Amino acid sequence: MVEDDLTVSEVVTRYLEREGFVVEVAYDGAVALERALADPPELVVLDVMIPSVDGFEVCRRLRAAAPVPVIMLTARGEEADRIVGLELGADDYVSKPFSPRELTARIKAVLRRAGGAVATAGEEPTTLKAGVLEVDTVAHEARRDGELVALTSREFDLLVHLMRNPRRAFRREQLLEQVWGFAYGDTSTVTVHVRRLREKVEADPADPRHVCTVWGVGYRFEP
Amino acid sequence: MVEDDLTVSEVVTRYLEREGFVVEVAYDGAVALERALADPPELVVLDVMIPSVDGFEVCRRLRAAAPVPVIMLTARGEEADRIVGLELGADDYVSKPFSPRELTARIKAVLRRAGGAVATAGEEPTTLKAGVLEVDTVAHEARRDGELVALTSREFDLLVHLMRNPRRAFRREQLLEQVWGFAYGDTSTVTVHVRRLREKVEADPADPRHVCTVWGVGYRFEP
DNA sequence: TGAAGTGCTGACGATTCGATGAACTCTCCG
DNA sequence: CGGAGAGTTCATCGAATCGTCAGCACTTCA
Numbered sequence: 318m319v320e321d322d323l324t325v326s327e328v329v330t331r332y333l334e335r336e337g338f339v340v341e342v343a344y345d346g347a348v349a350l351e352r353a354l355a356d357p358p359e360l361v362v363l364d365v366m367i368p369s370v371d372g373f374e375v376c377r378r379l380r381a382a383a384p385v386p387v388i389m390l391t392a393r394g395e396e397a398d399r400i401v402g403l404e405l406g407a408d409d410y411v412s413k414p415f416s417p418r419e420l421t422a423r424i425k426a427v428l429r430r431a432g433g434a435v436a437t438a439g440e441e442p443t444t445l446k447a448g449v450l451e452v453d454t455v456a457h458e459a460r461r462d463g464e465l466v467a468l469t470s471r472e473f474d475l476l477v478h479l480m481r482n483p484r485r486a487f488r489r490e491q492l493l494e495q496v497w498g499f500a501y502g503d504t505s506t507v508t509v510h511v512r513r514l515r516e517k518v519e520a521d522p523a524d525p526r527h528v529c530t531v532w533g534v535g536y537r538f539e540p
Numbered sequence: 541m542v543e544d545d546l547t548v549s550e551v552v553t554r555y556l557e558r559e560g561f562v563v564e565v566a567y568d569g570a571v572a573l574e575r576a577l578a579d580p581p582e583l584v585v586l587d588v589m590i591p592s593v594d595g596f597e598v599c600r601r602l603r604a605a606a607p608v609p610v611i612m613l614t615a616r617g618e619e620a621d622r623i624v625g626l627e628l629g630a631d632d633y634v635s636k637p638f639s640p641r642e643l644t645a646r647i648k649a650v651l652r653r654a655g656g657a658v659a660t661a662g663e664e665p666t667t668l669k670a671g672v673l674e675v676d677t678v679a680h681e682a683r684r685d686g687e688l689v690a691l692t693s694r695e696f697d698l699l700v701h702l703m704r705n706p707r708r709a710f711r712r713e714q715l716l717e718q719v720w721g722f723a724y725g726d727t728s729t730v731t732v733h734v735r736r737l738r739e740k741v742e743a744d745p746a747d748p749r750h751v752c753t754v755w756g757v758g759y760r761f762e763p
Numbered sequence: 764t765g766a767a768g769t770g771c772t773g774a775c776g777a778t779t780c781g782a783t784g785a786a787c788t789c790t791c792c793g
Numbered sequence: 794c795g796g797a798g799a800g801t802t803c804a805t806c807g808a809a810t811c812g813t814c815a816g817c818a819c820t821t822c823a
Binding site: 469470471502503505506509510532533 | 809810811812813814820821
């Protein structure tokens with residue numbers, strides 16, 4: 318996110334992180350460009366009015382370097398901004414003042430389209446593998462030994478989240494927040510879903526080799 | 541875009557802008573010609589039936605002045621229109637009613653042929669096959685076991701979209717957006733159309749083998 | 764060794780979700 | 794006008810899924 322208004326950037330950051338995104342904020346155009354080019358993010362939220370290098374210029378240079386999706390933030394009624402932004406390759410625009418909820422919806426829509434059916438051209442691996450386990454996030458299918466495993470929606474999301482962060486231990490609260498989207502709740506929900514997931518995915522659910530328990534902490538995925 | 545039907549022009553505009561195009565609409569032939577000649581666009585989508593100067597005349601004069609790519613919109617079944625249109629220099633034609641998705645694909649294809657550097661996926665095949673199912677997107681025909689299946693316009697678009705992205709799971713919202721061109725709406729519309737499609741296309745609609753349900757997600761086409 | 768803490772299991776309502784049938788709107792045509 | 798066909802919306806039903814809880818099993822550590 319490129320935004321010099323601290324209030325805005327903090328509110329948005331907090332909100333997006335609750336949604337499971339990892340957010341990095343730059344406060345002016347030059348720094349933003351430098352960091353985005355060094356380590357390209359999956360998506361950029363870009364305010365038009367920022368110090369040093371303006372939003373349009375940042376957008377133009379970003380898109381010249383890589384096909385990173387860009388959402389631009391403009392002041393209300395700046396229709397011209399919208400047109401220019403779209404010409405420069407912005408994928409969407411949101412006019413201020415906006416609600417974090419709306420921004421989140423747009424971000425998800427753009428990400429969906431970017432990784433979506435029409436343009437596809439897979440840069441990121443659509444399938445995750447770990448031993449005999451194989452998960453196709455596009456087809457929404459999980460296989461063990463090539464054998465189809467019928468997972469429910471939650472079980473699938475849970476498995477994908479764990480597999481995308483192998484060897485990393487999550488506390489139940491974290492999983493509840495990052496997979497369920499709940500800010501608070503009964504952590505036994507996670508326990509039960511992990512159990513059900515194991516029953517379907519592990520060769521011996523009583524002695525799990527992939528979805529492992531980390532005592533006193535939570536769970537971790539072992540490849 | 542030259543189109544006097546507000547509903548069509550607005551839906552298409554919204555859809556194309558989401559795809560990153562900049563769209564300008566003229567509502568009759570004379571205005572279209574004037575503006576296109578003053579500031580030639582990269583591509584013209586041209587309805588045949590428009591006020592003042594008809595689509596063929598607009599096409600002829602445009603092509604006389606500049607090598608601008610033209611896609612013509614014709615009413616269904618007007619085969620003669622197609623011939624005349626192509627003779628006059630149209631690069632492609634799309635018959636009404638069409639899906640925004642279809643138009644977008646054609647636009648990208650024409651721009652690609654014209655040498656434009658629009659990032660897009662590969663060429664879309666004109667006939668799609670999956671088991672006993674066969675769909676001809678040009679003839680707008682679907683067959684099962686060689687037997688003609690009478691699909692409505694939406695059913696056809698839906699089937700084509702699914703078949704062009706086999707094994708990919710779509711949520712209803714995605715289908716609503718990509719097939720219908722709606723940014724939001726009642727997702728039960730998708731459900732009902734899927735049901736009717738199954739009744740016509742599946743051997744046993746109660747146990748679909750091609751248009752499959754992905755619980756908690758949406759639908760997926762199995763080849 | 765045993766008590767406290769933590770995770771696992773099985774079962775049971777509550778909820779959500781998809782399929783279905785039908786009503787309703789809209790357009791096209793005669 | 795009015796009837797047909799297509800598309801959309803709505804209410805309902807049954808099934809899949811989800812969240813919770815109590816009891817049991819295991820780990821840890823005094």
